[in-house]
Amino acid sequence: xxxxxxxxxxxxxxxxxxxxxxxxxxxxxxxxxxxxxxxxxxxxxxxxxxxxxxxxxxxxxxxxxxxxxxxxxxxxxxxxxxxxxxxxxxxxxxxxxxxxxxxxxxxxxxxxxxxxxxxxxxxxxxxxxxxxxxxxxxxxxxxxxxxxxxxxxxxxxxxxxxxxxxxxxxxxxxxxxxxxxxxxxxxxxxxxxxxxxxxxxxxxxxxxxxxxxxxxxxxxxxxxxxxxxxxxxxxxxxxxxxxxxxxxxxxxxxxxxxxxxxxxxxxxxxxxxxxxxxxxxxxxxxxxxxxxxxxxxxxxxxxxxxxxxxxxxxxxxxxxxxxxxxxxxxxxxxxxxxxxxxxxxxxxxxxxxxxxxxxxxxxxxxxxxxxxxxxxxxxxxxxxxxxxxxxxxxxxxxxxxxxxxxxxxxxxxxxxxxxxxxxxxxxxxxxxxxxxxxxxxxxxxxxxxx
Amino acid sequence: xxxxxxxxxxxxxxxxxxxxxxxxxxxxxxxxxxxxxxxxxxxxxxxxxxxxxxxxxxxxxxxxxxxxxxxxxxxxxxxxxxxxxxxxxxxxxxxxxxxxxxxxxxxxxxxxxxxxxxxxxxxxxxxxxxxxxxxxxxxxxxxxxxxxxxxxxxxxxxxxxxxxxxxxxxxxxxxxxxxxxxxxxxxxxxxxxxxxxxxxxxxxxxxxxxxxxxxxxxxxxxxxxxxxxxxxxxxxxxxxxxxxxxxxxxxxxxxxxxxxxxxxxxxxxxxxxxxxxxxxxxxxxxxxxxxxxxxxxxxxxxxxxxxxxxxxxxxxxxxxxxxxxxxxxxxxxxxxxxxxxxxxxxxxxxxxxxxxxxxxxxxxxxxxxxxxxxxxxxxxxxxxxxxxxxxxxxxxxxxxxxxxxxxxxxxxxxxxxxxxxxxxxxxxxxxxxxxxxxxxxxxxxxxxxx
Numbered sequence: 001x002x003x004x005x006x007x008x009x010x011x012x013x014x015x016x017x018x019x020x021x022x023x024x025x026x027x028x029x030x031x032x033x034x035x036x037x038x039x040x041x042x043x044x045x046x047x048x049x050x051x052x053x054x055x056x057x058x059x060x061x062x063x064x065x066x067x068x069x070x071x072x073x074x075x076x077x078x079x080x081x082x083x084x085x086x087x088x089x090x091x092x093x094x095x096x097x098x099x100x101x102x103x104x105x106x107x108x109x110x111x112x113x114x115x116x117x118x119x120x121x122x123x124x125x126x127x128x129x130x131x132x133x134x135x136x137x138x139x140x141x142x143x144x145x146x147x148x149x150x151x152x153x154x155x156x157x158x159x160x161x162x163x164x165x166x167x168x169x170x171x172x173x174x175x176x177x178x179x180x181x182x183x184x185x186x187x188x189x190x191x192x193x194x195x196x197x198x199x200x201x202x203x204x205x206x207x208x209x210x211x212x213x214x215x216x217x218x219x220x221x222x223x224x225x226x227x228x229x230x231x232x233x234x235x236x237x238x239x240x241x242x243x244x245x246x247x248x249x250x251x252x253x254x255x256x257x258x259x260x261x262x263x264x265x266x267x268x269x270x271x272x273x274x275x276x277x278x279x280x281x282x283x284x285x286x287x288x289x290x291x292x293x294x295x296x297x298x299x300x301x302x303x304x305x306x307x308x309x310x311x312x313x314x315x316x317x318x319x320x321x322x323x324x325x326x327x328x329x330x331x332x333x334x335x336x337x338x339x340x341x342x343x344x345x346x347x348x349x350x351x352x353x354x355x356x357x358x359x360x361x362x363x364x365x366x367x368x369x370x371x372x373x374x375x376x377x378x379x380x381x382x383x384x385x386x387x388x389x390x391x392x393x394x395x396x397x398x399x400x401x402x403x404x405x406x407x408x409x410x411x412x413x414x415x416x417x418x419x420x421x422x423x424x425x426x427x428x429x430x431x432x433x434x435x436x437x438x439x440x441x442x443x444x445x446x447x448x449x450x
Numbered sequence: 451x452x453x454x455x456x457x458x459x460x461x462x463x464x465x466x467x468x469x470x471x472x473x474x475x476x477x478x479x480x481x482x483x484x485x486x487x488x489x490x491x492x493x494x495x496x497x498x499x500x501x502x503x504x505x506x507x508x509x510x511x512x513x514x515x516x517x518x519x520x521x522x523x524x525x526x527x528x529x530x531x532x533x534x535x536x537x538x539x540x541x542x543x544x545x546x547x548x549x550x551x552x553x554x555x556x557x558x559x560x561x562x563x564x565x566x567x568x569x570x571x572x573x574x575x576x577x578x579x580x581x582x583x584x585x586x587x588x589x590x591x592x593x594x595x596x597x598x599x600x601x602x603x604x605x606x607x608x609x610x611x612x613x614x615x616x617x618x619x620x621x622x623x624x625x626x627x628x629x630x631x632x633x634x635x636x637x638x639x640x641x642x643x644x645x646x647x648x649x650x651x652x653x654x655x656x657x658x659x660x661x662x663x664x665x666x667x668x669x670x671x672x673x674x675x676x677x678x679x680x681x682x683x684x685x686x687x688x689x690x691x692x693x694x695x696x697x698x699x700x701x702x703x704x705x706x707x708x709x710x711x712x713x714x715x716x717x718x719x720x721x722x723x724x725x726x727x728x729x730x731x732x733x734x735x736x737x738x739x740x741x742x743x744x745x746x747x748x749x750x751x752x753x754x755x756x757x758x759x760x761x762x763x764x765x766x767x768x769x770x771x772x773x774x775x776x777x778x779x780x781x782x783x784x785x786x787x788x789x790x791x792x793x794x795x796x797x798x799x800x801x802x803x804x805x806x807x808x809x810x811x812x813x814x815x816x817x818x819x820x821x822x823x824x825x826x827x828x829x830x831x832x833x834x835x836x837x838x839x840x841x842x843x844x845x846x847x848x849x850x851x852x853x854x855x856x857x858x859x860x861x862x863x864x865x866x867x868x869x870x871x872x873x874x875x876x877x878x879x880x881x882x883x884x885x886x887x888x889x890x891x892x893x894x895x896x897x898x899x900x
């Protein structure tokens with residue numbers, strides 16, 4: 001096969017054959033297809049798109065580029081959750097131990113933050129000693145021992161994605177639904193989950209700004225999941241406001257502890273339970289979402305989920321005492337509160353501005369090789385609908401230097417809108433999508449091990 | 451400037467700023483923009499297109515990537531001609547000396563053949579001793595001495611084009627009008643011609659298959675020429691049938707000699723005179739095409755143009771005796787004639803099939819690094835409208851091996867259509883395009899030396 005002929009087909013908007021897609025992915029992974037040919041193909045895909053069948057084959061070819069775990073490696077039904085990323089999205093740290101308490105096994109390969117959206121691995125690494133760089137054997141051992149593990153991608157897992165993502169990042173080919181789909185799904189399918197719940201974030205603080213964009217991505221993800229015989233449900237959730245009252249790394253872990261202790265912000269709890277319910281249904285633990293909620297709530301209230309998180313942290317080398325006593329988490333040397341300019345009701349908190357302020361504080365990355373300050377972030381964010389008096393703090397900024405505090409403050413200047421009368425607060429879970437499994441085994445390749 | 455932001459703009463169909471285009475071309479030439487970013491940009495340009503203003507800036511940036519000759523380096527008005535390539539297109543070998551006899555100076559940097567279309571340099575190199583690899587100084591000296599030179603691109607001339615063309619060839623980004631335009635025009639403007647006549651070939655044997663495609667390319671080329679203050683006229687000429695009766699290298703040189711001696715095929719003469727008339731008009735030698743023809747015809751009939759070609763050949767190291775006695779040109783060891791299956795009139799000769807047969811004979815290249823057989827080719831091609839008897843040769847194939855003859859024969863099997871009654875033969879020159887010079891100096895950059 002001639003690479004440029006395949007590139008030309010996609011350039012002209014035609015559909016690629018299965019073996020053409022596999023030839024390009026395999027060659028690119030092995031190095032026989034150079035970066036410049038893959039860059040041209042990625043741009044053609046970005047502009048011309050891919051059919052669901054093509055996207056599934058791309059996902060399958062990428063998944064097969066490295067080591068793959070089989071769901072049978074783990075005890076019990078496996079279900080993972082993936083979020084497309086938002087501001088203050090610490091859900092996974094609560095969700096994984098919570099559903100593990102209810103009989104769902106969660107082998108979760110998570111990511112790092114980039115730009116305004118944070119990453120679960122960065123947050124967990126603020127716990128002293130917590131190791132995200134597990135070997136495959138260690139990962140399986142932790143999952144088998146406590147029912148869940150949240151770790152980083154090993155070098156042998158989906159090398160095609162690592163290579164392609166780095167290339168897309170510098171060639172203007174990131175925002176392509178088929179390429180995003182294949183990147184997410186190839187990693188999730190390779191980690192050995194049998195089913196998947198997706199949290200597709202939608203709004204100012206998310207990658208997908210509009211409902212239509214979010215729906216298109218959610219639909220494409222579900223379609224690939226089902227073609228790959230991985231039952232997939234996607235929730236589209238609002239990401240115009242930050243999730244919870246804390247944004248950063250250590251501060252988000254501390255907020256997870258609040259939820260696991262029966263306190264914490266209502267919006268964070270709501271999204272966590274909505275996703276957890278879908279995981280229990282997909283895992284076959286409960287037949288309906290309502291029944292699933294009846295199982296999730298006591299697991300949380302009893303402190304069982306909190307104990308599970310501490311076990312997972314301990315198994316991954318972390319100090320569980322940092323969860324019992326959040327004062328043991330990294331602490332910022334400087335803080336500054338943002339006073340309300342006038343009394344009224346919080347009408348709006350701009351998640352994007354909060355995210356940019358957090359990057360300025362040092363809690364996020366501009367480039368993949370930036371280091372982050374685990375203690376930096378924002379706490380005590382007032383939520384829409386809440387009453388505020390003049391000069392009362394709208395939130396508190398935490399950082400390691402006054403320069404950072406000042407820069408973040410500029411981003412926060414117009415982040416809050418205070419109105420005279422309370423405005424209605426919209427729903428958090430906007431839509432739930434799932435596709436029925438195809439009637440016959442999917443052609444692009446099922447996930448049985450080779 | 452961030453390369454991926456520029457790539458993203460073009461990906462989204464936006465117009466690039468002048469300095470963005472220059473930043474990408476300069477960086478790519480110097481090596482600070484890697485191949486993969488240029489490949490992504492080339493694909494985005496291929497699909498999204500470029501405005502005439504963007505194409506002019508791209509041309510200008512590429513032209514400035516290396517050495518440039520100024521029209522004032524040469525005596526008299528300089529006008530060059532460029533053909534987009536066809537089967538049997540040996541026009542330049544007759545045209546350059548012919549118009550040089552009439553007072554037009556022709557500094558012509560020509561190319562090699564690739565695929566089914568031949569290259570003027572390959573044809574000229576079949577003349578024993580002829581050097582196409584002149585230095586800039588030698589090139590200027592030949593032009594100054596005899597009024598014309600046909601040579602190859604020196605390494606210092608438009609290095610951006612050499613690098614970009616090699617990349618486009620392997621990334622499926624060849625058929626893009628702005629990229630083709632910039633490639634052609636940057637070289638022509640750098641070689642120091644003050645005006646340009648273009649022969650945009652249209653039909654089966656050409657890159658542009660339809661009249662609309664040819665017109666789009668011709669329009670874009672004229673527009674760039676005039677924005678760069680290089681008066682440009684484009685002729686769209688038919689390339690469904692091969693031009694002349696000979697296709698190959700040495701055999702085409704021999705056919706040029708026939709024309710220069712007052713014989714030779716009428717279609718080749720017609721296209722040569724049509725292009726020559728435009729060159730004389732653009733060079734300010736004659737006010738109209740009709741008047742120009744009155745000057746061209748005697749220059750040909752008197753043998754003056756033939757003498758000029760021999761002078762040019764001698765100045766470039768070639769043996770002019772090979773033109774007086776074409777038996778001195780390389781001669782193929784094997785030949786085979788193609789008998790007419792029945793009597794009638796030639797209705798059609800498929801230029802594409804003739805071109806493919808010539809590649810099979812060894813007269814053309816599949817890849818840029820293939821070597822060619824200067825003696826191989828096809829001669830004695832009957833022309834549409836001509837009468838043929840059963841078993842009379844339709845043409846004669848020349849090659850160095852019987853395998854090549856056999857392979858070429860398969861391509862020729864259906865190349866000729868013989869009809870019972872003569873069919874009308876269409877015109878050769880289909881359209882003439884030229885754009886008026888813009889009222890004020892073009893913004894993208896005039897060609898005054900830096």
